[in-house]
Amino acid sequence: MSRDYYEVLGVARDADDTTIKKAYRKLAMKYHPDRNPDNKEAEEKFKEVGEAYEVLSNADKRAAYDRMGHDAFKNGGMGSAGGGAGGFGGFTDPMDIFAQMFGGMGGFGGFGGGARRKADPRQPGSDLRYDLDITLEEAAHGCDKTLEIERLVPCEACHATGSKDGTAGFKQCPTCHGTGVVTRQSGFFVQQSTCPSCRGAGQTISNPCPKCRGEGRVHKDVKITLHIPAGVDTGTKLRSSGNGDAGLHGGETGDLYVFLEVQPHEIFTRDGMDLHCTMPVTFAEAALGGVLSVPTLDGAAKLKLPAGTTGGTIFRVRGKGMPSLKSSSHGDLMVEIQVETPSELSSAQKKALEAFTSTLKAANQPEATAFLNKAAKYMK
DSSP states (O other), X not given: OOOOHHHHHTOOTTOOHHHHHHHHHHHHHHHOGGGSTTOHHHHHHHHHHHHHHHHHTSHHHHHHHHHHGGGGGSTTSSTTSOSSGGGTSSOOOHHHHHHHHTTTTTTOTTOTTXXXXXXXXXXXXXXXXXXXXXXXXXXXXXXXXXXXXXXXXXXXXXXXXXXXXXSOOEEEOTTTTTSSEEEEEETTEEEEEEOTTTTTXXXXXXXXXXXXXXXXXEEEEEEEEEEEOTTOOTTOEEEETTOSXXXXXXXXXXXXXXEEEEOOOSSOEEXXXXXXXXXXXXXXXXXHOEEEEEEEBTEEEEEEEOTTOOTTOEEEETTOSOBOSSSSOBOOEEEEEEEOOOOSOOHHHHHHHHHHHHTOOGGGOHHHHHHHHHHGGGOO
C-alpha cells in the first residue's frame, strides 16, 4: 500500500503551502538520482516525494485526497476530468516537478535535467601537481629549482585553434547538436553526460590540424624554474600560474601546484621553526666546562658549557633555527648535551682513571650520592 502523503513529506495534515514546499525541496534534493547514482531505493523515494508534493501542493487534489485517500487517484479517480495529472488519473514525471520547483535548475548546478550551459569550444586546461623533494638547507635559505614536466602546450602549427588553416573553423557537433551533453531517459529518470564526440564543447573542428588532431594543444616536455622561498616546510604548496595544461582550442591555461617534501637531515631535526641536535662531549669537557663550537645551518656558533654539565642538558642557541615563511623572525637551535663514556681504554688510561676516581668525594658526585642514600634501606 502507498504511504500517507503527509507522512512521506513529514508534515502535519494542516500544514500550509509554504511548509509543504520546504519539505519537498529538502527531500527532493536528498534523494535526487544524481546525488544517489545506482541507488534504486533513493530513486523510489524521489518518485514518492514528487507524487506526494504534486497532490498536496494542488488545492483540488489535496481536498480529494483528504476525503478519499489514495482511492481518489485510482482508475482515473473523480472520473469527470479523464486521465493525466490534471484529471487525477496519473502523475507528472518527478523530474519535471523538480525542474519546476528549482526554476529549471538555475542556481542548483550539478543535477541532470536542468538548464543547459552554453557550450564553448574553448575550455580551460587542467591544473597539474608536482611533488618536489628539497633539503633542509634549501628550505632554510630558499633556492631556485628547475623542474622538468610533461604538459599540454598550445599547438604552434595551428596557433592553438585546432584548425588546419589556423582559423577557428568550428561547426555544430552532430551528436549533441551544440549542447555539449547527451541525454538518456529511462522511465522517470533523465541522465546527462558529457558528449563523447566534442568532449562537451558543443562544436567540432571542420578541418582539424593533423599535429594536434583538432585540440589546439600538444604534449611537450618543458623546463620550469621555480623559486622556493626560505622557511618552507613539508606540506607547503606553491602555485606556478599558467604552467598547467593549455586549454582546449586556445582556452585558459591551468596552473602548476608544487607540493614540497623536506628530506630528513643527518644532524638536525625540525620542530616548527626550531631545530634540534644532539652533541656528544667528552667527560672532561662536561666536568670542566668550556666553550663549544656547535654546528648550525649558517656555520659554527659558540656555546658556553658550564662546568659540571650532565648528559641530557639542553641549551638554546637563539636565532639559529629556521626562518619564518611570513616574517623576518627565526627560530632557535636546541642543543642537547650527550656525555660520552670513554671506551677501549689502554692499561695506562685505566690506571690513571682509577687513580682519579679514588680521589673523588661525595661532593664531587652529588647525584650518585643522593641516590645511594635513598636506596640504602632497599639494599640491606
